Amino acid sequence: MLEDNYKKVKARLKPGVRLVAVSKYKTVEEIRAVYDLGQRVFGENKAQEMHAKQPLLPPDIEWHFIGHLQRNKIKYIAAYVSMIQSIDSLELLAEVDKAAKKNNRIIPCLLQFHIAQEETKFGLDRQEADALLSSAAYSSMKNIRIDGVMGMATFTDNQTQVRAEFASLRAEFDYLKSRYFPQAAHFKEISMGMSDDYLLAMEEGSTLVRVGSAIFGPRDYSLKLY
Numbered sequence: 001m002l003e004d005n006y007k008k009v010k011a012r013l014k015p016g017v018r019l020v021a022v023s024k025y026k027t028v029e030e031i032r033a034v035y036d037l038g039q040r041v042f043g044e045n046k047a048q049e050m051h052a053k054q055p056l057l058p059p060d061i062e063w064h065f066i067g068h069l070q071r072n073k074i075k076y077i078a079a080y081v082s083m084i085q086s087i088d089s090l091e092l093l094a095e096v097d098k099a100a101k102k103n104n105r106i107i108p109c110l111l112q113f114h115i116a117q118e119e120t121k122f123g124l125d126r127q128e129a130d131a132l133l134s135s136a137a138y139s140s141m142k143n144i145r146i147d148g149v150m151g152m153a154t155f156t157d158n159q160t161q162v163r164a165e166f167a168s169l170r171a172e173f174d175y176l177k178s179r180y181f182p183q184a185a186h187f188k189e190i191s192m193g194m195s196d197d198y199l200l201a202m203e204e205g206s207t208l209v210r211v212g213s214a215i216f217g218p219r220d221y222s223l224k225l226y
């Protein structure tokens, strides 16, 4: 099953789009099986879960953090995380910068935008992103790098709405690129699209899709993995 699922998702990727295999609530054995099929980029949404799995799996895995990150949990992932996709405040970014400095590294980050209609989802709006990127605090940070944007569409069957939300994230990316990162080759990522909507997301310009259940099957939320 896993192999068929993985190959199907891989076959559907547009050229240039990278796959983040979202492994939350999945065991080390399941992750290893997908690793053995060639996958190297995995996504987790809890710092302690990533922290529990990372030492048990090959060191060439690129771990992307995709969940709401509490400041006191950054220490669990700062030494090895390849990208933090879910920066939703200047304060969080400042803490990531500090933790990265302690580990003598630069941590690539994405700014998470609130593009859904659901209030429960996290993320910045344009005004907040402008304030963050224009701040003196941001200019002084030497151990983070902003590589693009991330967003989650509303959980709905309404394809027109989902497409419009993805297009709005693409517009935020274009705006930030031209205003703050015109010369920065690293500012190139638009992380959008999950199992149910990654094809649509790629049509709207996604460069990173975050796919979990379409690869690993449904999640068992009663599992205790850390």
Ligand SMILES: *Cc1c(COP(=O)(O)O)cnc(C)c1O
Pocket: 022, 024, 045, 066, 067, 152, 193, 194, 195, 196, 210, 211, 212, 213, 214
């Ligand atoms: C769980 C999760 C995903 C993957 O969801 P699926 O529907 O299983 O593909 C993608 N992005 C984020 C931020 C998630 O938390």
